[in-house]
Structure formats: structure tokens, C-alpha cells
Amino acid sequence: MLLIHCPYCEEERPELEFRHAGEAHIARPENIAEISDEAFQRYFFIRANPKGVTFERWRHIHGCGRFFNAARDTVSDRFLMTYKAGEPKPDLGEAGGNQ
């Protein structure tokens, strides 16, 4: 079973306690009533879905209940790191490559 480090519980927990919650770092436009339908579509529906390292939101739903962000490799399913919600997107550097 995959072990995921929860930044709020400060330890690794089994994946059964977690739920995936979509792509991370998607900023809601501040002028959402004024943007065009196409711009809204890009914000609301269009996701990058890359092969390789991706930044995602996860929720420790059967634990502390908190949302946090994770960098995960979609090829190897390896979690590179997790960090608290609200913290800036980390620079993974070399670790960000496919391994």
C-alpha cells in the first residue's frame, strides 16, 4: 500500500485514508463575472494532465480532514513531496524528472 506523508499529521499514513482532490495551484480569477466564456472554460474545466510530475491537491479525509498539496509522478505513482495548503509551489529541480 502507498504511504502518503500528511504535512498536518506529520507522518506517513496509508493511502486508504486519503482522497485525491484535483490539480493544485489553480487560481480563481478575481474578476470572474467579467471574463469571457472561453476564459472561464480554461479556468474551470481545462486541466494540464501531464505525464510525469504533477502538482495535486489531496485530502486526508479519514484522518485530520485537511487538504494539502502533493507533487506526484504520474508514471511511477511516486510522491515526491507533500506540503501544506497555501504554501508556494516548490521548486523540485532535478528531483522533478522522471525516475
Place this chain on the structure above:
Amino acid sequence: MAETARRMSALEGRAYEGSGIALTPTAPASRLSLRAPEASLSALSKALGLTLPRKPKTTAADGGRAALWLGPDEWLIIDEKGADLAALCAKVSALHSAVDISHRNTAVLVAGARAEDVLGAGCPQDLSPARFPVGAASRTVFGKAEIVLWRTGEEAFRIECWRSFSDYVFSLLEKAAREA
């Protein structure tokens, strides 16, 4: 003859004892779901007579009352003597949310030398004493049900679950306990 209503526990009459394992539903207790920011903790701790734990997976217990850390701003308070916990918190003016969940939850005590193994049938966490010491508590899963697991002794655990899940949780525990 006047008939009187009798309160029945969700697990009334259910208990199991095997070699190295005993499953015992607990007596009713009062419970509180408490959520509060850091600034309110000292006032709430004073009102409840317990220091609310601030470290993940820890508890504070004293005289039948316990506070279990569930999240950075969330605690489960249990009072086995049935004290009105919500009334105690109502006197606190500091920001907090206290919801009485006494009747939402029920609990099962899992005790004996095989307690860790029996819980391992449904709980994916590492329950070895090094990772889950006496006094540790955490929300987790047991089979398909969400539970709060609290290690009360070397060979004793308390499972708090929703009463609607209690039949499933107890059946799965019993099945695991029957497997030698």
C-alpha cells in the same frame, strides 16, 4: 400497565471473548466534537478540566474524561460519566464550535494479546507500539467504516464509530477475532 421506553445501545447484547481477545461494547458516554483556533485553547482547556493536546495523534485523559486530537483544530471529547460537555463549553466566550455527538457514536473496547492483530484485519495503520504508543489516537478506517482508534493500554484499544456503522464494525471485529 404503563409501558416505559428503554434506551438500547446499538450493540446491546453483543460481546465476544476468545483466546487472547475480548470485544466489549461500552456503556453510553457523552461526546463532543470540538473545533477551535489556537487562541481559544487555553479557555476551553480550563472549562473542560483537560489540557487539549496540540500534537498530532495524542490524547489527554483524566478521571473518565478524555480529549483526542483529530486534526489541527479538531478534538473529540469523551466523558464516560455522562457529563454535559456542551454546557461546559457554552460558558466559554472564546471562538469555538462544540457539537454534542453523544448519540452519534458508539464504542467497542478491543483488549487482549491479539488486539493489534484483530484490528489489523481492517485498519491499515501501523499499530506497533513504536508507531502507535499507549495514549495515541487517530481517525482512520476499519474495513469500509471510518473510526477513531485510541490505544488506552499496551493491549487495549477503544474504537469509536458511528452507531449506524457499529453492526458492520463489530461483525468484522468478531470475524477477525474468530480466526485463530
